[in-house]
Amino acid sequence: MASSRLERIGTIFTRVEGLITRSAMKADDRPLWFDIYKRFPPLTEPKFAKPLPEVKPIRPILYEEDVVRAKFHSAGQGYGAINMLSPTGETPIKKLVKQYEKLKSEGVPETELVEKASAAVDTQYAQRQQEAAQQKTIVKNPDSVTAQVLAEADLKIFSMRNELVYCRK
The missing domain is CATH 1.10.8 (Helicase, Ruva Protein; domain 3)
Structure with a gap:
């Protein structure tokens, strides 16, 4: 196959499909991608003869x-x-x-x-x-034990780049 031009005739998918249908390849030996490609084919067939898209330079955008x-x-x-x-x-x-x-x-x-x-x-x-x-x-019931503990704790918040540290005075 050194001088073969089969890649220009069909895609890899069509060649593997032909091998399977003609029993040259066992269905158990098919590649992993074959079933996925068969179930979800690309919108445009990747062919060798397809013209290359025009390459446009990307403009640098800097604000x-x-x-x-x-x-x-x-x-x-x-x-x-x-x-x-x-x-x-x-x-x-x-x-x-x-x-x-x-x-x-x-x-x-x-x-x-x-x-x-x-x-x-x-x-x-x-x-x-x-x-x-x-x-x-702010507690709904100021007489509760939790409210008394919080009032006595006197917590202070320090910010270190989006990390909060709660400290007692």
């Missing part, structure tokens, strides 16, 4: 925010996983970019922008977490 995001991530300030189902619709990195632009318009030096924006977002996040924790600790 101003991408540069800011790169600065945050290179400084280790970027946040990892986010909740895509969040009702606010604002990711931590979006908040960082907004804070960065706000500080830049206020005239903060370029060298301090990333650190200050990150610190501002962290404090906002910690405040929101404290408010949420305080709302959760």
